[in-house]
Amino acid sequence: MQKRNILIIGIFVVVGLAFWYTLTRSTDEEIYVENIQKERERQFRFLKFNLDSPLEDHQKSELTSLSFYPIDMSYRVRAKMVPAEDRRMLEIPMTDGTVEKYLKHSYAEFQLNGQPLRLLLLQAAKESDKRNFFLAFADDTSGEETYGGGRYINLRQDGKNSITIDFNMAYNPYCAYNPDYACPLPPRENILEIPIRAGEKDYKKD
Template sequence: MIQKHLPLIFFFFLFWSCNTQKQFKNDQLGHRKEYLNSFLTNPRSPLDSADLKNISFFETDKKWKKKTTFILNTKETILQIPTYSGITKPYRVYGYFTFSHDNKKVVMEVYQSAQKPENPMYKNHLFLPFKDETNDEETYGGGRYLDVLLSDIKNNALVLDFNKCYNPWCAYSEGYNCPVPPVANHLPFKILAGEKKYTGKIKTK
Protein backbone atom coordinates (compact mmCIF):
# COMPACT_ATOMS: atom_id res chain seq x y z
CA MET A 1 0.00 0.00 0.00
CA ILE A 2 2.80 2.41 0.96
CA GLN A 3 4.71 1.59 -2.24
CA LYS A 4 1.65 2.58 -4.25
CA HIS A 5 1.77 6.09 -2.79
CA LEU A 6 5.56 6.52 -2.88
CA PRO A 7 5.58 8.65 -6.09
CA LEU A 8 2.96 10.96 -4.57
CA ILE A 9 4.87 11.26 -1.29
CA PHE A 10 8.07 12.00 -3.20
CA PHE A 11 6.31 14.68 -5.27
CA PHE A 12 4.98 16.46 -2.17
CA PHE A 13 8.38 16.27 -0.46
CA LEU A 14 10.05 17.74 -3.57
CA PHE A 15 7.44 20.49 -3.79
CA TRP A 16 7.86 21.35 -0.09
CA SER A 17 11.66 21.36 -0.39
CA CYS A 18 11.64 23.65 -3.45
CA ASN A 19 9.15 25.99 -1.81
CA THR A 20 11.26 26.20 1.37
CA GLN A 21 14.41 26.94 -0.65
CA LYS A 22 12.59 29.64 -2.63
CA GLN A 23 11.34 31.24 0.58
CA PHE A 24 14.89 31.20 2.01
CA LYS A 25 16.31 32.86 -1.13
CA ASN A 26 13.59 35.51 -1.15
CA ASP A 27 14.23 36.28 2.52
CA GLN A 28 17.95 36.69 1.88
CA LEU A 29 17.44 38.86 -1.22
CA GLY A 30 14.98 41.05 0.66
CA HIS A 31 17.39 41.46 3.55
CA ARG A 32 20.27 42.42 1.26
CA LYS A 33 18.15 44.92 -0.64
CA GLU A 34 17.10 46.52 2.64
CA TYR A 35 20.72 46.52 3.85
CA LEU A 36 22.01 48.29 0.73
CA ASN A 37 19.17 50.79 0.85
CA SER A 38 20.11 51.68 4.44
CA PHE A 39 23.30 53.31 3.14
CA LEU A 40 21.17 55.72 1.11
CA THR A 41 18.70 56.59 3.87
CA ASN A 42 21.05 56.95 6.85
CA PRO A 43 22.42 60.53 7.02
CA ARG A 44 25.61 59.26 8.73
CA SER A 45 26.29 56.67 6.01
CA PRO A 46 29.87 56.46 4.69
CA LEU A 47 28.65 55.43 1.22
CA ASP A 48 26.53 56.87 -1.56
CA SER A 49 24.74 55.17 -4.45
CA ALA A 50 27.88 55.10 -6.64
CA ASP A 51 29.74 53.10 -3.97
CA LEU A 52 27.22 50.28 -3.67
CA LYS A 53 28.62 48.45 -6.71
CA ASN A 54 31.70 47.74 -4.57
CA ILE A 55 29.70 45.73 -2.03
CA SER A 56 29.31 42.01 -2.65
CA PHE A 57 28.21 38.93 -0.75
CA PHE A 58 28.86 35.20 -0.59
CA GLU A 59 26.20 32.99 -2.12
CA THR A 60 23.45 32.35 0.40
CA ASP A 61 23.65 28.93 1.99
CA LYS A 62 21.36 27.36 4.57
CA LYS A 63 24.27 25.63 6.26
CA TRP A 64 25.26 29.01 7.71
CA LYS A 65 21.99 29.25 9.60
CA LYS A 66 23.15 27.81 12.90
CA LYS A 67 20.73 26.53 15.52
CA THR A 68 22.16 27.82 18.77
CA THR A 69 21.53 27.42 22.47
CA PHE A 70 21.54 30.65 24.45
CA ILE A 71 23.09 30.79 27.93
CA LEU A 72 22.41 33.90 29.99
CA ASN A 73 25.39 35.45 31.79
CA THR A 74 24.18 35.80 35.39
CA LYS A 75 27.14 37.99 36.36
CA GLU A 76 27.36 41.73 35.73
CA THR A 77 30.33 41.58 33.35
CA ILE A 78 31.19 44.91 31.68
CA LEU A 79 33.90 45.02 29.03
CA GLN A 80 35.56 48.16 27.72
CA ILE A 81 35.81 47.06 24.10
CA PRO A 82 38.37 49.00 22.04
CA THR A 83 37.41 50.47 18.68
CA TYR A 84 39.48 50.93 15.54
CA SER A 85 39.51 54.70 16.17
CA GLY A 86 41.25 54.26 19.52
CA ILE A 87 38.44 54.93 21.99
CA THR A 88 36.65 52.25 24.01
CA LYS A 89 32.94 51.47 24.37
CA PRO A 90 31.31 49.73 27.37
CA TYR A 91 29.46 46.51 26.62
CA ARG A 92 27.79 44.03 28.93
CA VAL A 93 28.53 40.35 28.28
CA TYR A 94 24.86 39.47 28.04
CA GLY A 95 25.32 35.78 27.39
CA TYR A 96 26.66 33.06 25.12
CA PHE A 97 25.54 31.25 21.99
CA THR A 98 26.68 27.67 21.53
CA PHE A 99 26.38 25.66 18.34
CA SER A 100 28.06 22.87 16.42
CA HIS A 101 30.33 23.34 13.41
CA ASP A 102 32.12 20.40 11.77
CA ASN A 103 31.20 18.29 14.81
CA LYS A 104 32.93 20.73 17.17
CA LYS A 105 31.31 22.90 19.83
CA VAL A 106 31.55 26.64 19.23
CA VAL A 107 30.88 29.24 21.94
CA MET A 108 30.42 32.93 21.12
CA GLU A 109 29.88 35.86 23.47
CA VAL A 110 27.01 38.24 22.72
CA TYR A 111 26.98 41.80 24.04
CA GLN A 112 24.57 44.54 25.01
CA SER A 113 25.55 48.20 25.00
CA ALA A 114 26.15 49.52 28.52
CA GLN A 115 26.39 53.08 27.23
CA LYS A 116 22.68 53.94 27.19
CA PRO A 117 20.85 51.04 28.89
CA GLU A 118 17.68 53.11 29.29
CA ASN A 119 17.38 53.57 25.51
CA PRO A 120 14.68 51.15 24.18
CA MET A 121 16.75 50.56 21.03
CA TYR A 122 19.67 49.21 23.07
CA LYS A 123 17.40 47.28 25.44
CA ASN A 124 16.23 44.82 22.76
CA HIS A 125 19.44 44.84 20.73
CA LEU A 126 22.32 42.41 21.15
CA PHE A 127 25.61 42.71 19.31
CA LEU A 128 27.76 39.85 18.01
CA PRO A 129 31.12 40.98 16.56
CA PHE A 130 33.44 38.23 15.35
CA LYS A 131 36.54 37.40 13.37
CA ASP A 132 37.15 34.27 11.29
CA GLU A 133 39.70 32.87 8.87
CA THR A 134 38.31 34.75 5.86
CA ASN A 135 39.54 38.07 7.30
CA ASP A 136 42.14 39.88 5.17
CA GLU A 137 41.34 37.46 2.35
CA GLU A 138 37.71 37.19 1.24
CA THR A 139 36.44 39.58 3.93
CA TYR A 140 37.35 42.76 5.79
CA GLY A 141 40.38 42.34 8.03
CA GLY A 142 38.72 43.93 11.05
CA GLY A 143 36.01 41.31 11.35
CA ARG A 144 32.26 41.42 10.80
CA TYR A 145 29.12 41.92 12.85
CA LEU A 146 25.76 40.27 13.47
CA ASP A 147 22.77 41.94 15.13
CA VAL A 148 20.42 39.96 17.34
CA LEU A 149 17.06 40.98 18.78
CA LEU A 150 16.64 39.86 22.36
CA SER A 151 12.97 39.22 21.65
CA ASP A 152 13.94 36.63 19.00
CA ILE A 153 15.47 34.34 21.62
CA LYS A 154 12.76 31.81 22.47
CA ASN A 155 13.16 29.06 25.07
CA ASN A 156 16.91 29.73 25.20
CA ALA A 157 17.24 29.04 21.47
CA LEU A 158 17.98 31.17 18.41
CA VAL A 159 18.95 30.59 14.79
CA LEU A 160 22.05 32.68 14.02
CA ASP A 161 22.06 33.50 10.31
CA PHE A 162 25.63 34.21 9.23
CA ASN A 163 24.31 34.94 5.73
CA LYS A 164 23.29 38.30 7.26
CA CYS A 165 26.63 39.25 8.80
CA TYR A 166 27.93 42.62 7.63
CA ASN A 167 30.98 44.87 7.62
CA PRO A 168 31.55 47.64 10.17
CA TRP A 169 31.59 51.10 8.62
CA CYS A 170 35.35 51.22 9.19
CA ALA A 171 35.59 48.85 6.22
CA TYR A 172 34.51 51.75 3.97
CA SER A 173 35.80 54.90 5.63
CA GLU A 174 37.99 56.33 8.35
CA GLY A 175 36.45 58.28 11.22
CA TYR A 176 34.08 55.72 12.75
CA ASN A 177 34.21 54.07 16.17
CA CYS A 178 33.89 50.41 15.20
CA PRO A 179 34.30 47.87 18.04
CA VAL A 180 37.13 45.38 17.64
CA PRO A 181 35.78 41.81 17.97
CA PRO A 182 37.01 40.40 21.32
CA VAL A 183 39.31 37.38 21.30
CA ALA A 184 36.46 35.24 22.66
CA ASN A 185 34.78 35.59 19.25
CA HIS A 186 37.78 34.78 17.04
CA LEU A 187 36.64 31.69 15.15
CA PRO A 188 39.28 29.17 13.96
CA PHE A 189 37.48 28.44 10.68
CA LYS A 190 36.07 30.25 7.66
CA ILE A 191 32.59 31.77 7.69
CA LEU A 192 31.91 31.74 3.93
CA ALA A 193 28.72 33.74 4.30
CA GLY A 194 27.50 37.30 4.46
CA GLU A 195 29.27 40.41 3.23
CA LYS A 196 32.61 40.18 1.46
CA LYS A 197 35.52 42.62 1.44
CA TYR A 198 34.66 46.10 0.13
CA THR A 199 36.42 46.67 -3.21
CA GLY A 200 36.09 50.46 -3.36
CA LYS A 201 38.54 53.10 -2.16
CA ILE A 202 38.56 53.65 1.61
CA LYS A 203 37.31 57.17 2.30
CA THR A 204 38.78 59.74 4.65
CA LYS A 205 36.83 62.15 6.84
Protein backbone atom coordinates in the same frame (compact mmCIF):
# COMPACT_ATOMS: atom_id res chain seq x y z
CA MET B 1 -8.91 -5.04 0.63
CA GLN B 2 -6.19 -7.24 -0.78
CA LYS B 3 -2.71 -7.10 0.72
CA ARG B 4 -1.22 -6.10 -2.66
CA ASN B 5 -3.57 -3.11 -2.97
CA ILE B 6 -2.71 -1.95 0.54
CA LEU B 7 0.99 -2.12 -0.35
CA ILE B 8 0.44 -0.11 -3.54
CA ILE B 9 -1.55 2.55 -1.65
CA GLY B 10 1.19 2.67 0.97
CA ILE B 11 3.80 3.25 -1.71
CA PHE B 12 1.74 6.06 -3.23
CA VAL B 13 1.34 7.66 0.21
CA VAL B 14 5.09 7.54 0.87
CA VAL B 15 5.88 8.92 -2.59
CA GLY B 16 3.25 11.63 -2.12
CA LEU B 17 4.63 12.63 1.25
CA ALA B 18 8.18 12.70 -0.14
CA PHE B 19 7.05 14.90 -3.03
CA TRP B 20 5.19 17.22 -0.65
CA TYR B 21 8.22 17.46 1.63
CA THR B 22 10.55 18.18 -1.30
CA LEU B 23 8.18 20.81 -2.70
CA THR B 24 7.69 22.47 0.70
CA ARG B 25 11.41 22.44 1.44
CA SER B 26 12.17 23.86 -1.99
CA THR B 27 9.59 26.60 -1.54
CA ASP B 28 10.92 27.46 1.92
CA GLU B 29 14.46 27.65 0.56
CA GLU B 30 13.36 29.86 -2.32
CA ILE B 31 11.59 32.23 0.09
CA TYR B 32 14.64 32.25 2.34
CA VAL B 33 17.00 33.10 -0.54
CA GLU B 34 14.62 35.78 -1.78
CA ASN B 35 14.49 37.39 1.68
CA ILE B 36 18.29 37.43 1.97
CA GLN B 37 18.56 38.98 -1.49
CA LYS B 38 16.05 41.66 -0.52
CA GLU B 39 18.03 42.48 2.62
CA ARG B 40 21.22 42.74 0.58
CA GLU B 41 19.54 45.09 -1.86
CA ARG B 42 18.24 47.18 1.04
CA GLN B 43 21.77 47.35 2.45
CA PHE B 44 23.17 48.46 -0.90
CA ARG B 45 20.53 51.16 -1.35
CA PHE B 46 21.18 52.48 2.16
CA LEU B 47 24.91 52.80 1.52
CA LYS B 48 24.39 54.25 -1.95
CA PHE B 49 21.61 56.77 -1.29
CA ASN B 50 20.94 57.35 2.40
CA LEU B 51 22.11 60.56 4.07
CA ASP B 52 23.27 58.51 7.07
CA SER B 53 25.46 56.28 4.92
CA PRO B 54 29.12 56.10 6.04
CA LEU B 55 30.23 56.52 2.43
CA GLU B 56 31.61 59.79 1.16
CA ASP B 57 29.95 61.31 -1.91
CA HIS B 58 32.67 60.08 -4.25
CA GLN B 59 32.34 56.57 -2.80
CA LYS B 60 28.59 56.63 -3.36
CA SER B 61 29.03 57.62 -6.99
CA GLU B 62 31.52 54.78 -7.53
CA LEU B 63 29.53 52.12 -5.68
CA THR B 64 27.76 49.80 -8.10
CA SER B 65 27.33 46.72 -5.90
CA LEU B 66 28.36 45.03 -2.69
CA SER B 67 30.23 41.75 -2.61
CA PHE B 68 28.74 38.74 -0.82
CA TYR B 69 29.38 35.03 -0.54
CA PRO B 70 26.73 32.82 -2.17
CA ILE B 71 23.73 32.26 0.07
CA ASP B 72 24.21 28.97 1.91
CA MET B 73 21.51 27.67 4.26
CA SER B 74 24.05 25.53 6.12
CA TYR B 75 25.33 28.77 7.67
CA ARG B 76 21.97 29.34 9.35
CA VAL B 77 22.22 27.58 12.68
CA ARG B 78 20.21 27.10 15.84
CA ALA B 79 22.22 27.85 18.98
CA LYS B 80 21.71 27.10 22.65
CA MET B 81 22.05 30.14 24.89
CA VAL B 82 24.17 29.51 27.97
CA PRO B 83 24.14 32.40 30.48
CA ALA B 84 27.55 33.86 31.27
CA GLU B 85 28.52 32.99 34.85
CA ASP B 86 30.28 36.32 35.25
CA ARG B 87 27.61 38.45 33.59
CA ARG B 88 28.84 42.03 33.76
CA MET B 89 29.45 45.16 31.74
CA LEU B 90 32.50 44.97 29.49
CA GLU B 91 34.47 47.79 27.93
CA ILE B 92 34.80 46.66 24.32
CA PRO B 93 37.72 48.29 22.44
CA MET B 94 36.81 50.42 19.44
CA THR B 95 38.82 50.86 16.25
CA ASP B 96 39.78 54.41 17.29
CA GLY B 97 41.20 53.33 20.65
CA THR B 98 38.17 54.30 22.74
CA VAL B 99 35.85 51.81 24.45
CA GLU B 100 32.12 51.18 24.47
CA LYS B 101 30.13 49.35 27.15
CA TYR B 102 28.31 46.11 26.41
CA LEU B 103 26.76 43.54 28.70
CA LYS B 104 28.47 40.16 28.65
CA HIS B 105 25.19 38.29 28.47
CA SER B 106 25.53 34.69 27.34
CA TYR B 107 27.24 32.23 25.03
CA ALA B 108 25.73 30.76 21.89
CA GLU B 109 26.69 27.11 21.52
CA PHE B 110 26.10 25.35 18.21
CA GLN B 111 27.60 23.20 15.51
CA LEU B 112 28.67 24.53 12.12
CA ASN B 113 29.61 22.04 9.43
CA GLY B 114 30.04 19.41 12.13
CA GLN B 115 32.31 21.55 14.31
CA PRO B 116 31.26 22.72 17.79
CA LEU B 117 31.52 26.49 18.26
CA ARG B 118 30.88 28.92 21.10
CA LEU B 119 30.39 32.66 20.62
CA LEU B 120 29.85 35.44 23.12
CA LEU B 121 26.59 37.36 22.80
CA LEU B 122 26.75 41.03 23.79
CA GLN B 123 23.98 43.46 24.60
CA ALA B 124 24.35 47.20 24.23
CA ALA B 125 24.29 49.07 27.53
CA LYS B 126 21.34 51.17 26.35
CA GLU B 127 19.40 48.31 24.73
CA SER B 128 15.77 48.51 25.86
CA ASP B 129 14.63 45.23 24.27
CA LYS B 130 16.32 42.48 26.26
CA ARG B 131 15.81 39.94 23.46
CA ASN B 132 18.13 41.82 21.10
CA PHE B 133 21.81 40.90 20.92
CA PHE B 134 24.95 41.98 19.12
CA LEU B 135 27.45 39.50 17.69
CA ALA B 136 30.83 40.74 16.51
CA PHE B 137 33.15 38.07 15.13
CA ALA B 138 36.31 37.58 13.11
CA ASP B 139 37.35 34.41 11.32
CA ASP B 140 39.99 32.97 9.02
CA THR B 141 38.77 35.12 6.12
CA SER B 142 39.26 38.39 8.05
CA GLY B 143 41.86 40.62 6.43
CA GLU B 144 41.82 38.53 3.26
CA GLU B 145 38.36 37.98 1.80
CA THR B 146 36.49 39.97 4.44
CA TYR B 147 37.10 43.12 6.46
CA GLY B 148 40.04 42.73 8.82
CA GLY B 149 38.22 44.25 11.78
CA GLY B 150 35.55 41.55 11.73
CA ARG B 151 31.87 41.50 10.87
CA TYR B 152 28.60 41.90 12.74
CA ILE B 153 25.25 40.14 13.02
CA ASN B 154 22.22 41.60 14.78
CA LEU B 155 20.37 38.85 16.62
CA ARG B 156 17.01 38.44 18.31
CA GLN B 157 16.29 35.68 20.77
CA ASP B 158 13.55 33.49 19.31
CA GLY B 159 13.32 30.75 21.91
CA LYS B 160 13.34 30.40 25.68
CA ASN B 161 16.98 29.29 25.73
CA SER B 162 17.87 29.42 22.05
CA ILE B 163 18.67 31.80 19.25
CA THR B 164 19.08 31.58 15.47
CA ILE B 165 22.39 32.76 14.01
CA ASP B 166 22.42 33.35 10.27
CA PHE B 167 25.92 34.05 8.99
CA ASN B 168 24.42 34.91 5.60
CA MET B 169 23.32 38.12 7.34
CA ALA B 170 26.85 39.05 8.46
CA TYR B 171 27.64 42.63 7.45
CA ASN B 172 30.55 45.04 7.56
CA PRO B 173 30.82 47.72 10.24
CA TYR B 174 30.83 51.35 9.11
CA CYS B 175 34.60 51.60 9.60
CA ALA B 176 35.05 49.06 6.79
CA TYR B 177 33.82 51.78 4.44
CA ASN B 178 35.11 54.88 6.20
CA PRO B 179 37.97 54.91 8.77
CA ASP B 180 36.53 58.07 10.34
CA TYR B 181 33.95 55.86 12.06
CA ALA B 182 34.71 54.01 15.31
CA CYS B 183 33.48 50.41 15.50
CA PRO B 184 33.56 47.74 18.23
CA LEU B 185 36.19 45.04 17.76
CA PRO B 186 35.24 41.38 18.24
CA PRO B 187 35.97 40.06 21.75
CA ARG B 188 38.65 37.39 21.93
CA GLU B 189 35.97 34.70 22.45
CA ASN B 190 34.63 35.47 18.97
CA ILE B 191 37.86 35.22 16.99
CA LEU B 192 37.40 31.99 15.05
CA GLU B 193 40.19 29.91 13.55
CA ILE B 194 37.95 28.65 10.76
CA PRO B 195 36.67 30.47 7.67
CA ILE B 196 33.08 31.71 7.67
CA ARG B 197 32.39 32.05 3.96
CA ALA B 198 28.95 33.56 4.33
CA GLY B 199 27.65 37.09 4.42
CA GLU B 200 29.37 40.24 3.22
CA LYS B 201 32.91 40.35 1.87
CA ASP B 202 35.32 43.28 2.01
CA TYR B 203 33.62 45.83 -0.22
CA LYS B 204 36.92 46.83 -1.83
CA LYS B 205 37.62 43.29 -2.97
CA ASP B 206 35.98 40.78 -5.28
